[in-house]
Structure formats: structure tokens, C-alpha cells
Amino acid sequence: MIQLDNVTKRYPGGQEALSGLTVSVDKGEMAFVTGHSGAGKSTLLKLIALIERPTSGQVVVDGQNTQRVRRRRIPKYRRQIGMVFQDHKLLYDRPVAENVALPLVIAGVGHREASRRVRAALDQVGLLHKEKQNPETLSAGEQQRVGIARAIVTRPKLLIADEPTGNLDPDLSLEVMRIFRRFNEVGVTLLIASHDIALIDKLGCRRIEIEDGRLQQHEDDDFVEDYAEVPLPQGGDDRWR
Amino acid sequence: MTIWFSRHANTAAGSLGRLVSQPFASLMIVLVIAVTLALPAALNLAIKNFTVISGSWDDALDFSVFLDTDLSVSEAEGIARLIAQRADVADVQLITAEDALAEFKQQSGFGDALDHLAENPLPHALVVRPSPANTAQSMTLLREELASLPETELVQVDTEWVQRFHAILEIVQRAVMIGAGLLGLAIVVVIGNTIRLEIQNRRDEIEVTKLIGASNAFVRRPFLWSGFWYGLFGSLLGLGLVWYGLYLLQPAVARLAGLYQSGLTVLTLDLKDCLAIIGIGVTLGLIGSWFAAARHMRAIEPK
Numbered sequence: 456m457i458q459l460d461n462v463t464k465r466y467p468g469g470q471e472a473l474s475g476l477t478v479s480v481d482k483g484e485m486a487f488v489t490g491h492s493g494a495g496k497s498t499l500l501k502l503i504a505l506i507e508r509p510t511s512g513q514v515v516v517d518g519q520n521t522q523r524v525r526r527r528r529i530p531k532y533r534r535q536i537g538m539v540f541q542d543h544k545l546l547y548d549r550p551v552a553e554n555v556a557l558p559l560v561i562a563g564v565g566h567r568e569a570s571r572r573v574r575a576a577l578d579q580v581g582l583l584h585k586e587k588q589n590p591e592t593l594s595a596g597e598q599q600r601v602g603i604a605r606a607i608v609t610r611p612k613l614l615i616a617d618e619p620t621g622n623l624d625p626d627l628s629l630e631v632m633r634i635f636r637r638f639n640e641v642g643v644t645l646l647i648a649s650h651d652i653a654l655i656d657k658l659g660c661r662r663i664e665i666e667d668g669r670l671q672q673h674e675d676d677d678f679v680e681d682y683a684e685v686p687l688p689q690g691g692d693d694r695w696r
Numbered sequence: 697m698t699i700w701f702s703r704h705a706n707t708a709a710g711s712l713g714r715l716v717s718q719p720f721a722s723l724m725i726v727l728v729i730a731v732t733l734a735l736p737a738a739l740n741l742a743i744k745n746f747t748v749i750s751g752s753w754d755d756a757l758d759f760s761v762f763l764d765t766d767l768s769v770s771e772a773e774g775i776a777r778l779i780a781q782r783a784d785v786a787d788v789q790l791i792t793a794e795d796a797l798a799e800f801k802q803q804s805g806f807g808d809a810l811d812h813l814a815e816n817p818l819p820h821a822l823v824v825r826p827s828p829a830n831t832a833q834s835m836t837l838l839r840e841e842l843a844s845l846p847e848t849e850l851v852q853v854d855t856e857w858v859q860r861f862h863a864i865l866e867i868v869q870r871a872v873m874i875g876a877g878l879l880g881l882a883i884v885v886v887i888g889n890t891i892r893l894e895i896q897n898r899r900d901e902i903e904v905t906k907l908i909g910a911s912n913a914f915v916r917r918p919f920l921w922s923g924f925w926y927g928l929f930g931s932l933l934g935l936g937l938v939w940y941g942l943y944l945l946q947p948a949v950a951r952l953a954g955l956y957q958s959g960l961t962v963l964t965l966d967l968k969d970c971l972a973i974i975g976i977g978v979t980l981g982l983i984g985s986w987f988a989a990a991r992h993m994r995a996i997e998p999k
Contacts, residue, residue, distance in 0.1 A: 504907075506907070506997075506998050506999065527911075530906070530909045530910055530911040530912075530914075531909070531911075532909075533907070533908065533909035534908075534909035538907065538908060544904045544907065545904075546900075546901050546904060548901070557905065557908060558908050558909060560703075561905065561908065561909055561910045561911075561914055562909070563699050563700075563703060564699075565699055565702075566702065605908070606908075
């Protein structure tokens with residue numbers, strides 16, 4: 456689903472966020488990107504979302520070489536990826552339901568179909584009863600779930616999340632991860648940047664560790680075994696595919 | 697198609713709602729646009745009125761031939777008949793000294809004071825209307841011949857000042873056009889600046905929508921609608937101002953018309969003019985917002 460080939464990203468200031476990184480994420484996989492802050496996690500996700508372009512190397516997402524996606528086509532490209540942000544990036548001048556509906560409005564989905572899907576997405580994150588509230592009145596955890604509902608309302612095949620639990624306490628973090636897990640079970644590929652290693656270990660997903668813009672090889676092979684224990688997604692729920 | 701339409705309707709309604717939610721600020725901008733549009737519109741209307749009035753003077757290329765004061769009425773009539781026989785003259789009208797005095801008394805306001813005059817100081821006059829077939833050369837010839845008649849005191853041509861008036865009117869008209877162009881530019885700048893501020897206020901929103909896949913066109917749309925509404929309401933209010941101005945002028949013009957004893961009526965804005973003003977307002981609004989949106993939208997990219 457995601458393939459980075461010898462990718463280097465140098466910012467105008469001269470600092471190198473990624474140095475010759477080669478990594479891939481399979482279809483239907485749920486993987487985490489870990490590393491210290493400033494290690495290049497966010498840059499990796501930005502390259503996938505085409506917020507940044509690599510200085511050199513190739514980024515291929517769902518068979519599309521991002522290098523060939525022209526500026527004008529970026530909006531359309533982004534619409535096929537669900538994105539979750541640490542600071543939610545909700546719009547506080549409109550109720551929850553309209554926040555979730557925004558990607559559908561952008562995609563030009565009809566009103567009836569849109570409201571049906573918005574309700575389904577909110578139901579998935581357990582916030583159907585709060586659809587008419589303003590996001591400001593929700594807790595941080597709930598706001599993040601609204602952000603997730605917005606990311607999945609278009610039923611993307613790929614969902615990327617940058618520190619989605621960064622502002623949440625452990626219980627809420629686990630709740631958010633469980634939601635991600637459910638999407639993964641119905642076939643959504645997830646790539647999540649996080650530094651909460653304890654939580655990731657609990658989920659038993661693959662960790663892509665980045666250190667100074669380079670892939671860090673694990674000394675222990677435990678994670679591979681852990682990963683093997685996790686049942687691969689099978690078929691899935693009709694609601695999602 | 698229906699989706700496209702309902703999407704636009706939604707955006708239009710949303711932009712309108714935003715305008716209404718800040719009634720004072722919106723009203724100020726609409727007022728600026730209204731005044732800026734009303735000014736050239738009113739001037740244009742005034743020029744149109746003058747053109748119509750002076751147009752009726754065009755046919756009046758008459759010569760006024762003032763005769764010697766010691767001529768009798770019958771002698772004047774004889775000269776009038778003589779001139780009327782000429783091929784290059786269409787019509788001759790005699791205004792006797794008596795008629796002239798009576799008319800002067802009525803219109804000058806001196807009234808009874810003129811009764812105390814020992815004798816009528818006014819001469820008999822002939823209003824000679826040349827035949828339409830005359831060329832400029834034959835007109836000059838006619839004038840010279842009328843002037844050389846022994847009974848003629850003075851020949852006055854009434855057309856020169858009409859021509860001068862036309863020339864002045866044309867200059868004024870051009871000046872108004874230039875002024876209107878500048879004022880139109882002012883409207884574009886005012887709306888552009890308003891939209892720029894609006895874009896800055898909604899920067900976060902623009903960034904987020906772009907982040908989740910909104911195209912520039914999608915993000916631009918509400919701002920174009922804002923420009924449209926500003927232009928529409930501005931031009932409607934501008935029309936209202938012009939109409940109110942005409943309403944205030946009506947009695948004064950009626951009085952003037954009475955003085956000229958003519959059916960002088962003020963030309964008002966017809967439907968075509970109204971639509972043109974609204975069209976111009978809306979177009980300028982769209983241009984202003986489009987410039988602002990194109991200029992500032994590209995600068996806002998998610999980071």
C-alpha cells in the first residue's frame with residue numbers, strides 16, 4: 456500500500472529529516488511509526504499526504520507514484536487517504552455532524568447519502584448522540600474520535616494518523632487504538648505515528664522505528680512473533696467495504 | 697448537475713449568512729459600493745438628459761434677424777414675405793416688437809415696470825428657418841445675404857452656442873467615463889480587500905479543508921459568493937440612491953420645465969439601465985473577490 460524507496464527529505468533550512476529511508480507497508484496492515492520527536496515520523500506521514508515532497512527517492516501510495524501527482528491533482532489524491540491529527544483540526548464554527556460531513560461535501564456526495572454516512576461514521580466511534588453538539592463542548596478524547604470519524608467517512612483504503620493519542624491519557628488512548636483496530640479488521644490499512652511504545656506493544660503491531668531519519672533495525676525479533684499472533688483481517692464487515 | 701446546483705446554493709446561502717451575521721460591517725461595505733456606483737450612474741443620467749434636451753435644439757438652426765427699430769409692422773411683414781420666397785428658406789416667422797415686449801414682460805418678471813417705458817425699445821424680429829437642404833456653405837451665404845439687407849440691423853445665429861454646448865457635453869461625458877472607470881477600480885479594491893480580510897480570518901478553516909482534499913476551487917467558492925453578494929446588494933442600494941435623488945429633483949425640474957414652457961421631463965433609469973448597473977456591480981464584486989481569492993488562497997497550504 457505504501458512504499459518508500461530510498462527517500463531523503465531535506466528542509467530548506469538544511470536539516471535532513473529523512474535520509475535514504477526505505478520502508479513499506481502492506482495492504483491491510485496496521486503499522487506504527489515510532490521514534491523520538493524530530494526523528495522524522497511526521498515528515499514520513501507528510502510525504503504520504505503530499506503535504507511535503509521528497510528531496511530524492513520515491514514514494515508510492517496505492518500504486519501511485521506521488522512524484523507524478525501534479526499540484527492540481529493533490530486535492531483529489533488526498534481524498535483517498537483518511538488523515539487523523541494530533542490536534543484534531545476540527546472546525547469549531549459548526550456542529551460535529553458538519554465536521555464529519557466535510558470530506559463528503561468536498562467530494563460532492565449528495566445530501567441524503569452524506570448524512571447517512573456521517574451517522575454511520577459517528578456510530579463507529581460511539582458519538583452518534585453528540586452529532587449536533589459543537590466540538591468545543593466535547594472532551595479531548597471525544598474530539599479525537601470526531602476527527603477519526605471525519606477521516607473514515609469517505610471509506611478510505613488508507614488511514615494515516617500523526618500522534619493521534621498524543622494529548623490523551625492512557626485509557627482514552629487505548630480506546631482510540633481499539634477504534635483503529637476495528638477499522639484494520641475490516642481491511643483498512645493504517646500507518647500511525649506514535650511514541651507510546653507500551654501501548655503499541657499491547658496491540659502487538661509492527662513498529663517502524665525511525666532514528667535520525669533512518670530506519671532503526673530492531674535487535675529483538677519479538678515484534679515479528681507478536682505480529683504473527685495477530686490474526687490478519689479476514690473479509691470484513693459490510694458496513695465498511 | 698443537481699448536486700452541482702445544490703452545492704452552489706448551499707455555498708451561496710452560507711456566504712449570505714456570513715454577511716448577515718456581521719450586519720454593520722457588511723452594511724458599510726455595501727454602502728461604499730452603492731455610493732461609488734450611484735455617483736457615475738447619476739452623472740451619466742444627467743448627461744443623457746442634457747443630450748436629449750440639446751438634441752431638440754439641433755433642429756433649431758434658426759437665424760434671428762433683428763430689423764431696424766423705425767420699421768412699421770407692415771414693412772416688416774413685407775420683408776418677411778420676401779425672405780419666405782427664397783428657395784433656401786423653409787419658414788419665416790415674424791415677431792413684432794409688441795409681441796416681443798409682451799413676452800418679455802411675462803417672463804422677465806419686470807412686469808408693470810415696463811409699462812412706464814415711453815416707447816417700445818424692441819425691434820421687430822424675424823425667425824428664419826433655413827430649409828433642411830442647406831449645406832454649411834449655403835447657410836453662410838444665406839446669413840450674409842440676410843445681413844446685407846438694408847432693413848437688417850443684426851443677424852444672430854443661434855447654433856454656435858449649441859455646438860459649443862455639444863462639445864462641452866462630450867468632454868464632460870468622457871470625464872465621467874474616466875471617473876467611472878476609476879470608481880469601478882475602487883470597488884474592485886474595496887471588495888478585494890474585504891475578501892482578503894475574510895480569507896485571513898478563516899485561514900485555519902481553509903487549511904483544514906485543503907488538508908482533507910479540498911481543491912482551490914472549492915475553497916474559493918464561498919469567497920466568490922461573498923463578492924457576488926456585496927456587488928448585488930451594493931448595486932441595488934446604489935439604484936435606490938439614484939432613484940431617491942431623482943425623486944428629490946422632480947419638483948425643481950418641473951419648475952424649470954414650466955419656465956421653459958416646454959414638456960421637459962427628466963429621463964429616469966429604465967429597466968435596461970437598472971440591469972446594467974446591477975450587472976456591473978456584480979461583475980466588479982466577482983472580479984474583486986476572484987483577485988483576492990486567487991492571490992491569497994494559493995499562499996495558504998497545509999503544513
